[in-house]
Amino acid sequence: MQSFELDREDLSRIKVALEEGDDVLREVLRDYHASEIAILFEKLPSEAHERIINILPTDIASEVISEMHEESHPGELLINLDPEKRSEIVSELEYDDATDIIAQLDEEEQENILESMDEEDASSIRALLSYAEHTAGGLMNSSLIKVNISQDKKGALDDIIRQSEEMEEFYTIYVVNGDDVLQGVVSIKDIIKAHADVKVQDLLKPDPVYVKADVDQEEVARLISQYNLTTIPVVDDEMKLLGRITVDDIIDVMEEESTEDILKISGVSEDEELSGSWQDAVKSRLPWLVINLGTAYLAASVIRHFDSTVKQLPLLAAYMTIIAGMGGNSATQALAVTVRRISLSDLTDRQAYSTVFKEFLVGLINGSVNGLVVLCVALFYDANPMLGLVLFLAMTGNLMIAGITGATIPLVLKRVGIDPAVASSIIITTFTDCAGFLLPLWLASKFLL
Amino acid sequence: MQSFELDREDLSRIKVALEEGDDVLREVLRDYHASEIAILFEKLPSEAHERIINILPTDIASEVISEMHEESHPGELLINLDPEKRSEIVSELEYDDATDIIAQLDEEEQENILESMDEEDASSIRALLSYAEHTAGGLMNSSLIKVNISQDKKGALDDIIRQSEEMEEFYTIYVVNGDDVLQGVVSIKDIIKAHADVKVQDLLKPDPVYVKADVDQEEVARLISQYNLTTIPVVDDEMKLLGRITVDDIIDVMEEESTEDILKISGVSEDEELSGSWQDAVKSRLPWLVINLGTAYLAASVIRHFDSTVKQLPLLAAYMTIIAGMGGNSATQALAVTVRRISLSDLTDRQAYSTVFKEFLVGLINGSVNGLVVLCVALFYDANPMLGLVLFLAMTGNLMIAGITGATIPLVLKRVGIDPAVASSIIITTFTDCAGFLLPLWLASKFLL
Structure with missing residues (x-):
């Protein structure tokens, strides 16, 4: 099919x-x-x-x-x-x-x-x-199959059949005590196979993975994925069984969250419908572009500060766009990896530091390799070794900055409780644009002119 | 928890x-x-x-x-x-x-x-x-519960209990004929409730959603998500039952595919491990950056072509980076929405055309709004109305190009069988950089100098 x-x-x-x-x-x-x-x-x-x-x-x-x-x-x-x-x-x-x-x-x-x-x-x-929409309570279904822990085989089976009349399918049979407090789960096959005098108590699998009603749906998705669950019971503060969430509801949540990540990281509001109208698209994206226009003026002001440098050596105008562009792309790479990583699991402090250090190192290496290429071009095409050196330093410096900001900004946002994907490439590239223009122009004004 | x-x-x-x-x-x-x-x-x-x-x-x-x-x-x-x-x-x-x-x-x-x-x-x-790794066959589990369509209640229950001995949990009972050809499914509750003389045939739910063994795992994920399934049977060309795929395996596939989408669209190779070493990260990202360096030279060559224009009006060097940067970000927005949309479902020809038209329209509108801002700045800050007009036209033009390429390139790649996410922002921004430099410089050389 x-x-x-x-x-x-x-x-x-x-x-x-x-x-x-x-x-x-x-x-x-x-x-x-x-x-x-x-x-x-x-x-x-x-x-x-x-x-x-x-x-x-x-x-x-x-x-x-x-x-x-x-x-x-x-x-x-x-x-x-x-x-x-x-x-x-x-x-x-x-x-x-x-x-x-x-x-x-x-x-x-x-x-x-x-x-x-x-x-x-x-x-x-x-x-x-x-219950709030994006919580476990908002996702759960209150119809489920539960049996009392003190039931015998026949009573349990009758209960199960009666309760399942109203449901299309069921996957898990929850076991509760007289106060409706979750005790564990039991499998239908174990009940069918059991002797008539066996009690639910004897067949119980205790300590199920559960979730409280106010937990965010992203956390529910993580639990289901981590413990390979088909359903997860939802309980209140006294561990009383409120409902269950099935994996097919979580699939929709996961698709939604991934779409949001991709959109936000690309500077699109999370609530833009993929197949929405052009009016919605304008509403969702224009605000980001206007913010970006502001930051672009900031970066451009760096260039205007070096007007005379550009006038004397116009080919710097071409080279600085290369340095800035490469920085932007490196930052986007570091950002994507970091945002996705945070999205799939929380990082410990130590993991956070080592992520930033790794991105700094990657920026240093990728920066020097690309810097060498630019150095060679300046050497053999422009026949200007000093220009080559300036561009090498600027490229390496900017890609280091790209790696550090691409990793640090989403991590910091996450710590202060802001969605890290908001650190979209639009925000991050402001840093790499400013540095990408400043470094070559400033170094050139020092060493070349 | x-x-x-x-x-x-x-x-x-x-x-x-x-x-x-x-x-x-x-x-x-x-x-x-x-x-x-x-x-x-x-x-x-x-x-x-x-x-x-x-x-x-x-x-x-x-x-x-x-x-x-x-x-x-x-x-x-x-x-x-x-x-x-x-x-x-x-x-x-x-x-x-x-x-x-x-x-x-x-x-x-x-x-x-x-x-x-x-x-x-x-x-x-x-x-x-x-079976190949990323196909239904590579994902499926061959242990499952099946009963023959001609069985009676007792025979079916015995079969189910015997087969379930080796399995932790089961969700669906498949019904086959004597040749092992899939006939449908039956629910355990219906069997338990049935009278002793009822046959599986009488309880059968026919026409289940199924999948062939060589189908790609992404397609399996789509089927499971679209039809809200917990398991899906896998069959061969003669409809013989080979195995079943459960939704928890699909969750891993979905996480993997979403991560790949985010990484590829940001110019990171799909196989970079999120928590991999810095060496792996360099290996995964450097090739894209080197490609980008090539395209950046291409865009920069546009600027070098207008050396004398830049020399005469150095503030153009600042403005052109704004136009190019805004184009890059608009293209990334259009790209993200289009790639994610293709990822979640195939588009008909008609939907594809209307997507491109929508993005063109969004580019036109966002371009003119931002163009008006730039026009005003040139008017009141630079006191140069002609410059303002040039920048307005360049901004509008570049954001239109951004919308069209951001939507068209992934759609075309999909049609020719290449993963649309490879149309990463790195590739798309080449267009917007070239146009972003060319438009203001060329228009300025015509109308300003």
């Missing part, structure tokens, strides 16, 4: 079917997986969303809604549905998905939907709505 | 315990999860690895080995173990983990280990060794 790519053929097939009667449409939709229909929705008007949702079987309809992109407004779609259809669909949704969708609506609309649901579902969703 | 960060305290605790007898060491190790011990190994000498593995219970030892970073050489550790201990550990390993470790050894060592294993395990691992 191939991952689904929306192409014009699919789209026009659906559009034609929308013109025809419900039977044709139903038949055509049968060829698509719920997540594919959700992708198709991005290119269809909201009237078509409503029509398709009304025609689909409830379980598929609720899956489509849970897979819909936030920008296609699944919440508004729900609001516009016939109340009966809506409450059928909402009760089929997993609690965490229902919460994400309802959270997008205004309070009145939220109440509207919650009141039409059965009480138990509504109170579960109300509880989930109270 | 918090994700585990190796700190000096843990390390010195282990080091002290290593000096003491086995009992103390065993006691201290009890406080660490297998994946934490694997992280500790990165800072311990290989003699310590061997000693710790020998002291740990076999199940923990094999988990530590499967979690060890490739750079800590788990394969060599295995080779150095006492043969009996080794075969115990290897038989505890999941097939896919065992294969990854054994694949790092030379052929003679591989044979050595495979011959000491029991026949069935060895032949499973031999089969896995034959």
